[in-house]
Amino acid sequence: MTDTLLELDRERGYGGQGGLKARDVPLIDLSDFEARKPEIADQLWQAATEIGFFQLTGHGIPQAQINAAFEMTARFFDLAQEVKARMPLGQGTNAGWEYKAQVRPSTGTADQKESYQITLPRMVGLWPEGTDLPGFKVEMLAFERANWALGMKVLSCFAMKLGFDEDFFTDRHDPLSPEYQSTLRLLHYLPMENAKPEDFEGWRAGAHTDFDCLTLLHQKAGQGGLQLCPGREAGELEWTDVAPLDGVVTCNIGDMLMRWSDDQLQSTLHRVRMPTPEENQGSRYSLPFFCQANRDAVIEGPGGKYPAITAHDYLQQRIAANFAK
Numbered sequence: 168m169t170d171t172l173l174e175l176d177r178e179r180g181y182g183g184q185g186g187l188k189a190r191d192v193p194l195i196d197l198s199d200f201e202a203r204k205p206e207i208a209d210q211l212w213q214a215a216t217e218i219g220f221f222q223l224t225g226h227g228i229p230q231a232q233i234n235a236a237f238e239m240t241a242r243f244f245d246l247a248q249e250v251k252a253r254m255p256l257g258q259g260t261n262a263g264w265e266y267k268a269q270v271r272p273s274t275g276t277a278d279q280k281e282s283y284q285i286t287l288p289r290m291v292g293l294w295p296e297g298t299d300l301p302g303f304k305v306e307m308l309a310f311e312r313a314n315w316a317l318g319m320k321v322l323s324c325f326a327m328k329l330g331f332d333e334d335f336f337t338d339r340h341d342p343l344s345p346e347y348q349s350t351l352r353l354l355h356y357l358p359m360e361n362a363k364p365e366d367f368e369g370w371r372a373g374a375h376t377d378f379d380c381l382t383l384l385h386q387k388a389g390q391g392g393l394q395l396c397p398g399r400e401a402g403e404l405e406w407t408d409v410a411p412l413d414g415v416v417t418c419n420i421g422d423m424l425m426r427w428s429d430d431q432l433q434s435t436l437h438r439v440r441m442p443t444p445e446e447n448q449g450s451r452y453s454l455p456f457f458c459q460a461n462r463d464a465v466i467e468g469p470g471g472k473y474p475a476i477t478a479h480d481y482l483q484q485r486i487a488a489n490f491a492k
Contacts, residue, residue, distance in 0.1 A: 185396065188405035192218065192395070194415070198225030200320060208324035215325070215420050218397045219435030220409070223321075223416040228313045230414055233385050233454075236310040239303050240452050243283060244355040246299060254283070254293045259483055261350050261459075262289035267357075279371045285311060285351040287342065311351040314383050314456035315342060318349075321418065322381055322458060329428055330469055336380065339464040339478075346461040348482065349379075356392070356439060356451035372439040374404075377457065378485035379421035385454040386411030389447060393417070396436040404436070423460060423481060429468035 193214040197207060214221035244251075248266075256263035266281040285307055294304050322336035329335075340349055356371040371392060386393065394406040409417060425434040442448050460466065462479035 185404035185406050188407055190218070190395075190397070190407040192407070192409055192417075193221040195221050195223055196225045197223055197227070197320065200225075204324065204327075208327050211321060211324045212328045215432045217433070218395075219420045219433035220395050220397070220437075221418050222409075222412070223317075223418060224414065226317050226416050228317060228416070232310060232313065235306055236385070236454055237387060237452055239300070239306045240353045240355070240454060241450075242300060243295065243303060243353060244281060244450075244452075246295065250295070250299055251281075251283075254295065256284060257289075259486055260284075260286065260289050261348065261482075261486065262286040263293045279369075280354055280356045282355070283353040285353075286348055287311070288345050288347055307351065307353075310454075311456070312342070314351060315340070315349060315458070317416070318381050318383055318456060318458040322424075325424065325428070325432065329431075336458075336460070339460045340380075340458055341461055344461050344463075346463045346479075348459045348462055348478065350457045350459060352455050352457065354451075354453045354455065356453075358450045359442065359448040370438050370440050371451065374436055374438040376434045376436055377419060377421035378423060378482055379457040379459040380424035380427065381458040382419050382421055383456040383458070384417040384419075386417065387452055388413045390451040390453070391446065392439045392442060392451060393453075394438055394440055395419070396438075397433065406438070406440075409437075421457070422485070423466060423478065426473055426476075426481075427466050427468055429470045429472040 193210065195207065195210045195214065200207065211221065251264045251266075254264045256265040256268065261284050264281070264283045267279065297304075319337045319340065322340070323333045326333055326335040341347060342349070374396070384393075388411050391408065391411050393409040393411070395409055396404045396406050419437065420432045420434045422434045425432050439451075442451075459482060460478035462477065462482075464478040465475050466478055466481060467473075467475040
């Protein structure tokens with residue numbers, strides 16, 4: 168394993184409240200993908216090098232499938248605590264259920280959420296019983312694969328722009344390999360109860376960058392809170408709200424791909440703020456899919472800016488810094 172990653176030191180310094188700033192998040196249409204691929208690749212590259220966030224339409228995942236995944240997610244988190252506790256998140260595995268266990272280096276406090284991670288080669292004993300949640304495994308396996316396929320489309324565009332073969336990242340996110348470690352994550356941000364004025368000043372998930380190559384995020388309309396802060400400028404940070412929209416997949420570059428691109432692609436700081444007193448203070452659900460290269464993939468940029476590191480070693484260092492021991 169290599170020396171401590173620079174990303175960890177950067178993330179520790181972003182725990183403040185900050186200000187607000189209006190920014191446009193690029194909206195990119197993927198329809199007619201093969202015929203328009205060079206044009207789409209240019210749009211993705213511009214968004215990823217300038218702000219690190221973009222939103223996708225025409226992505227091919229039916230809204231009915233997204234709605235069904237959200238319905239199953241709510242049913243999963245409605246299970247009794249003792250049932251979910253039979254599927255515990257193992258240290259360093261990115262598979263299983265956790266409750267308020269993720270502690271961000273930026274804040275030193277636990278995120279106000281519970282989550283369930285699906286990383287396919289590590290799921291033995293971690294699926295809910297069919298008698299507890301019928302249809303869950305079928306729904307989530309199909310949704311996982313739909314997100315993987317979309318992620319590989321986007322990553323093939325970045326491969327082209329970086330001078331790699333189009334299937335470079337697809338080969339390194341091979342779901343048939345036992346080294347596969349991309350993750351579908353089900354998130355339940357806890358409702359606010361008997362909220363005091365000071366409770367509205369914090370965050371449900373502290374400021375962070377993602378560990379992966381690319382994150383695909385599904386949000387529910389009316390359940391906002393996601394904020395981004397590109398550039399990581401010195402001094403006070405300025406945050407931009409990213410509205411949740413049906414039919415739109417919100418994407419961001421992760422640290423793994425930023426490193427793989429020799430820092431050309433920007434992994435952008437983001438967080439989930441608490442709702443305002445005027446907003447819905449109930450549960451918030453979201454469904455991110457993390458494109459994380461297979462454990463044996465070697466991360467090395469075209470210009471060799473950073474020492475080579477396997478995706479396994481890279482991810483283990485990031486997970487270890489973010490979960491309570």
